[in-house]
Amino acid sequence: MPIALDNFVASFSLFAAPFLRLSGMMLAAPVFNNRSFNLRARALLAVLLAALVAPSLPSLPFENIFSGVGLVAALSELGVGLMMGFVMQLAFAAAVFAAHAQSMTMGLGFAMAVDPQNGVQVPVVAQLFVILTTLIFLSVDGHLAIIAAVVESYSLVPLGSTGLPQISFSRLVDLGSLVFTWGILMALPILTALLFMNIALGVVTRAAPQLNIFAVGFPVTIMSGLLIMLIVMPIYIDLLTQLLDLTLAESLKLFS
Numbered sequence: 001m002p003i004a005l006d007n008f009v010a011s012f013s014l015f016a017a018p019f020l021r022l023s024g025m026m027l028a029a030p031v032f033n034n035r036s037f038n039l040r041a042r043a044l045l046a047v048l049l050a051a052l053v054a055p056s057l058p059s060l061p062f063e064n065i066f067s068g069v070g071l072v073a074a075l076s077e078l079g080v081g082l083m084m085g086f087v088m089q090l091a092f093a094a095a096v097f098a099a100h101a102q103s104m105t106m107g108l109g110f111a112m113a114v115d116p117q118n119g120v121q122v123p124v125v126a127q128l129f130v131i132l133t134t135l136i137f138l139s140v141d142g143h144l145a146i147i148a149a150v151v152e153s154y155s156l157v158p159l160g161s162t163g164l165p166q167i168s169f170s171r172l173v174d175l176g177s178l179v180f181t182w183g184i185l186m187a188l189p190i191l192t193a194l195l196f197m198n199i200a201l202g203v204v205t206r207a208a209p210q211l212n213i214f215a216v217g218f219p220v221t222i223m224s225g226l227l228i229m230l231i232v233m234p235i236y237i238d239l240l241t242q243l244l245d246l247t248l249a250e251s252l253k254l255f256s
Contacts, residue, residue, distance in 0.1 A: 013070060014057065017077050017159055018151075019050035024081025025150050029088045031134060031143055053151055057159050072162045079164055080157050080255070081150060083172055087251040088146055090178050091243045095133045097183030099126035105194045106225035107218050125229075129236075136240050145248055156255040168254045175250055182243050189232045190225055197224050 023046045026032040032042065103123035137143065157164065184191075201217050229236075 015054045018053040020077040021081040022046045024078040025085040028085030084251040091247045093179045094182040095129040096126045098186035099129040101187040
């Protein structure tokens with residue numbers, strides 16, 4: 001049965017649009033952009049999701065994605081996915097920032113390990129936080145929620161759009177503050193407790209100058225930090241869950 005070239009190009013263009021948006025999201029979103037997630041498997045997942053989404057989308061305002069207008073629209077599709085995935089990545093960045101602040105205060109800043117999410121050297125506490133955030137992200141079905149958000153974004157950024165709202169870029173820059181505000185919020189219990197711990201060690205050192213503060217202070221600070229981290233772990237989990245929900249909601253507000 002012969003297939004007309006024009007019909008094939010139109011069908012391919014309709015399939016390529018959600019494929020590019022989903023691929024952009026997978027390039028930037030946590031878990032999907034993990035180095036252990038095989039690139040071929042990632043591409044196959046994007047193809048399967050695009051095949052499911054494409055039939056429910058309206059027809060494109062142009063017939064050929066290889067035209068000038070089509071290439072601009074393709075870049076817009078890719079940009080929408082990248083921006084949404086990047087917003088979700090901010091939650092993981094906030095967890096790493098909090099862990100860095102805690103590690104430096106606890107005296108574990110020199111203990112480095114490889115971050116399985118990004119493949120870079122981070123303190124061991126940051127590795128713990130990244131793994132914890134990943135598990136929470138998967139337990140609350142964050143990977144499914146971000147895919148659903150990308151599909152829902154077609155109601156905000158229609159199929160075949162040849163540009164993104166200018167306000168979206170300024171909102172994306174403003175969301176960078178989440179890394180610092182939520183990072184400090186998560187690290188605040190340990191930072192506060194260790195501040196009083198250091199004050200107490202300073203008073204003890206002043207009262208007993210013969211005491212070797214380096215031999216006593218570092219073990220006490222590390223053990224106290226780990227103990228406090230264990231005590232406030234439920235608060236960490238609650239804050240990380242709230243932050244993931246917030247970033248998911250903000251990923252759609254970028255284009256509203």
